[in-house]
Amino acid sequence: MASSVTVKVEGLRELGTRMKGLSEAMNNRIARAATAAGAVVIRDSAKRKVAVDTGNLKKNIIVKRLPKGESPLTSEHIVTVRQGKLTKKQKAAGLGDAFYGRFVEYGTAKMPARPFMRPAFDESKEKAVQAIKDRISKRLAKAGV
Numbered sequence: 001m002a003s004s005v006t007v008k009v010e011g012l013r014e015l016g017t018r019m020k021g022l023s024e025a026m027n028n029r030i031a032r033a034a035t036a037a038g039a040v041v042i043r044d045s046a047k048r049k050v051a052v053d054t055g056n057l058k059k060n061i062i063v064k065r066l067p068k069g070e071s072p073l074t075s076e077h078i079v080t081v082r083q084g085k086l087t088k089k090q091k092a093a094g095l096g097d098a099f100y101g102r103f104v105e106y107g108t109a110k111m112p113a114r115p116f117m118r119p120a121f122d123e124s125k126e127k128a129v130q131a132i133k134d135r136i137s138k139r140l141a142k143a144g145v
Contacts, residue, residue, distance in 0.1 A: 015136065018145050030139040031075035032065065037135040038128035039063040039077035046079060046120035051104060057081065060098035079117065 019027050046061050060082040065075070081101030082090075107113030 018140055021145055022143060026143060028074060030136060030143075033139055034132045034135040035075045035077045036063060036065065038132040039079050041128040041131045042120055042124045043079045045124040046116050049120050049123075050116040051114045054096075056096045057098050057101055057104060059095055060101070079120075 019030070022030075040063055043061055043063050047058050050058050050061065052058055062080060062082050063077050064080055065077050081098050082095070083097055083099040083101065086095055086097065103111065104114050105117055106115075
């Protein structure tokens with residue numbers, strides 16, 4: 001079973017002070033952009049690490065923003081494998097259902113595990129935090145704070 005991982009970054013008091021002068025809408029936009037930037041770093045690492053047969057699984061590793069009701073945080077993005085029903089546009093792009101991503105990650109009784117998500121996270125978490133910091137700094141500079 002997959003588990004959620006949270007990364008806590010210390011020393012953000014100065015950031016909080018800078019962001020207090022902004023509107024809630026601006027803070028939310030900055031948070032969404034920052035968490036998306038961090039998730040993209042991990043997604044790209046997972047795409048480099050995944051075993052490729054047809055390429056379908058690799059194409060279906062995505063970043064998804066969770067709706068506000070599902071998370072008590074300001075913004076939360078996850079890196080996951082798209083599975084289930086596909087849209088016509090996705091089918092036309094050559095995507096297929098990638099339900100089997102969990103079998104590749106964790107293995108089965110007849111197939112050894114070939115993890116790609118967890119190693120991607122472990123390898124890229126510092127780069128992801130840096131991407132988040134960079135995005136916040138750029139957005140604050142753009143907002144004139």
